Amino acid sequence: MKVKETGVSYYGLSYPEHAERDFKEMIAHNCNAVLLALSEFDIDFWFPNIVKVAKVAKDLGMKVYLNTWGIGKWFGGEPPSNFLTNNVKNRQVSAFTDEPLPAACFNTKAFRDYFHGLLEKLAIHVDADGFFWDEPHYALPKSYASITGGPADDWACRCSVCKRDFEELYGYEMPKIITKEVVEFRQDKALDILVEGAKIIKNIRPNSKIICCVHATINTYYVVENRGYDNWDKVGKTDVFDVFSTTILNWSLPRDYFKTITQRTVDIAKKYKKGSQRWIMGYYNEPKRLEEIKEVAHLYKDMGVESLFSWTYRGGHGTVLAAPRALEVWDMLGEAYGEVLDEKYKIK
Numbered sequence: 001m002k003v004k005e006t007g008v009s010y011y012g013l014s015y016p017e018h019a020e021r022d023f024k025e026m027i028a029h030n031c032n033a034v035l036l037a038l039s040e041f042d043i044d045f046w047f048p049n050i051v052k053v054a055k056v057a058k059d060l061g062m063k064v065y066l067n068t069w070g071i072g073k074w075f076g077g078e079p080p081s082n083f084l085t086n087n088v089k090n091r092q093v094s095a096f097t098d099e100p101l102p103a104a105c106f107n108t109k110a111f112r113d114y115f116h117g118l119l120e121k122l123a124i125h126v127d128a129d130g131f132f133w134d135e136p137h138y139a140l141p142k143s144y145a146s147i148t149g150g151p152a153d154d155w156a157c158r159c160s161v162c163k164r165d166f167e168e169l170y171g172y173e174m175p176k177i178i179t180k181e182v183v184e185f186r187q188d189k190a191l192d193i194l195v196e197g198a199k200i201i202k203n204i205r206p207n208s209k210i211i212c213c214v215h216a217t218i219n220t221y222y223v224v225e226n227r228g229y230d231n232w233d234k235v236g237k238t239d240v241f242d243v244f245s246t247t248i249l250n251w252s253l254p255r256d257y258f259k260t261i262t263q264r265t266v267d268i269a270k271k272y273k274k275g276s277q278r279w280i281m282g283y284y285n286e287p288k289r290l291e292e293i294k295e296v297a298h299l300y301k302d303m304g305v306e307s308l309f310s311w312t313y314r315g316g317h318g319t320v321l322a323a324p325r326a327l328e329v330w331d332m333l334g335e336a337y338g339e340v341l342d343e344k345y346k347i348k
């Protein structure tokens, strides 16, 4: 199997002439694709330039994917949410405390309409190759962020809309303790909004590729993290998704874990005839020996991953989440991509 795609995420994109320079730097780092990470503010405020920035990348020969970054705080990511700022309701609610959480409930009509409206606008106006569902998840009502974090007892969402829908479907009040029915309900609802979104996009741009990137957690017999996308078979067999992707692993995790997650990713992709994608951490943390970035890129290639992406451009240089040696990480990633990307797919 060949690596056909190598890319990084790119945010803070505001001016096409500046983006052009950055894209050329990415190509010099052996990237042939870019993921434009779009916050709600970007999509609202910078929309004319998003259209232009995407065109610049396309004109340079890159594949362009649009990432609905942190939208509603339902997708992963640091940006704040306009929706949450402008709506006091339509929030996810803690099952244990009944408190509203700082995350939109994607089962409410208000949020669904908002999200699908954004997708429609992007699909109509932005000439991109596809969309990227970035770590979608139900809010985890606990006090720490979770890259690999374990499960909590509390869960979401038990808002009035979710409770009503659950009761209509199952004929009894939505329990406060997670049952098999609650798990099913949450998973089905979590996929439903994305499936409808993908259909809206494909209706406008039939060749648009939909990449669904779920958290790279084990979710085995004993422990499931209940983000709503934890049943990889269910995500993998979703017709309108084209690529099955799993998210970043922290460099401090054992390499066996990298292998396990990657094998499971490739297995699901193959089983449901989808493309496969793995992410490489290029921000926040770095391996002790930077050459390990190359070793992991080769590992992924050898295991049959078709698309390799890294978060993020220049190792997050200049942000609070920069890798300690951000620019060196970026250069090593570029070399790694140069070694694993199939010649046929390189931008000359």
Ligand SMILES: [Zn+2]
Residues within 6 Å of the ligand: 091, 092, 093, 105, 106, 107, 108, 157, 158, 159, 160, 161, 162, 163
């Ligand atoms: Zn809800």
